[in-house]
Amino acid sequence: MPPLLSVRDLSVVFPTRRGPVRAVDGLSFDVPRGGTLGIVGESGSGKSVTSMAVMGLHTGAEVSGSVVLDGQELTRLRERELNRLRGRRMAMVFQDPLSSLHPYYTVGEQIAEHHRVHFGSRRRVARERAVEALAEVGIPEPRRRAGEYPHQFSGGMRQRVMIATALVCEPDLLIADEPTTALDVTVQAQILDLIARVQQDRGLGVVLITHDLGVVARVAHEVLVMYGGRAVEQAPVDALFAAPAHPYTQGLLDSLPRLDDPADTPLRAIPGSPPSLLAPAPGCAFAPRCARARDRCREERPVLSGPADHPTACHFPAYEGVAS
Known part of the structure; x- marks a missing residue:
């Protein structure tokens, strides 16, 4: 069965006085009917820009690639045609209600x-x-x-x-952009349960955008990890949490508090800052922050490759916890 939503080679570029900002660069993913794709990453990784591009809400940005909803290409539609689909076939829950x-x-x-x-x-x-x-x-x-x-x-x-x-x-597709931001954990759980219940009742395809891996673990079926506007890892949720292959994904998981840690254990932060999208580095965007980086990482940009069900954009991925 074809996916409900199919995104291929999606790129979003914003013109600025300092030069073009490539907020999303060559992103591809699918969302099946009744399935939930969790998109995770730090602030500035391109998650919300991706969701706005799917909805056709960017003005003044150059959007390229393909966005197909239930067999219909959206990127070539006029604004009036998109307005008929927004809210009816696809809907979005924004960050700040x-x-x-x-x-x-x-x-x-x-x-x-x-x-x-x-x-x-x-x-x-x-x-x-x-x-x-x-x-x-x-x-x-x-x-x-x-x-x-x-x-x-x-x-x-x-x-x-x-x-x-x-x-x-x-609608057939629901995009939820940080739907639990600023909510306490009890209300957060209620909102997530609500989305899951409605999805089960209606067979919704759901794109859940968040920086909270705990939320992803609770409701997502598939996880797409973004960094610097690009996909760096994609896998079923259980496989990604059990054996993250990209060092950035491992860093996100390591930064979560653990119940078995002593009370005074500090959180493990990823060193450094996200990359500038004005002047992207020639190699891996994560290389300046990666403890496993080598010369090849700084000189050659990795592409998403590896097992079909768990591709990773890393020259030296750690599948099954063993560095290659």
Whole structure:
């Protein structure tokens, strides 16, 4: 069965006064129906830029490559054609729900607007569908709360409203960009369980963008690790956590706190800083921060290669924990 979403050789370049910034460089991945792809990496690695490119939301950027949703190429569509797909076939949950919701309209009105735009439904019908959507995402007293404003909701409840807004038109693809940022762990777990439940009920394809590997381990089926705008490793979630092949992935895992560490054990940080995307190095972007780097790493850029189910962009990957 062909994937729901297929991205091939995606590149996003922003023109600046100091020169072009290649925020995403030759990225490829698939998302199957009912599957969850977790995209992880530090801030500035290109995760959110990738999601915006899939949705066709970049203005003033040069976007190249192929983005195919259910057999339809999106990069060649006009804005009006994309508007018919956004919210209907593909939807996005943004990082900050408070800035994504309009403060002057009730949450019910904002959810209902999506239904009216895409289905041409009457105001009363759309309003009822908005109430149903709020109930589906676990908001108590949905009819009353549909008449309230975003500032009257807690952070976790606002995130539920954003998910209800994204799902009210029953899209095939959901992109969740840091959906649990700034939420406490209890609310975070509720939001993740909510996404997983809706996915199971509807067969959604989900792209989950996060810097939190704990979130990825909980809900993702496949993991794509990004660094400096490029993919450096991709594998099923169990394989990646059991045997990370790229030193950057290993560094991300090592930086997580462990329950078996003594209480005063400091967190293991990756030394150095992410690379400049204005003047990318000729070799591996991670080489300046990598303890395993050799001359070849600094001179020759690695390509994503290796086993088909676990490719890695590293000249000296450590498959099964043994350096080659």
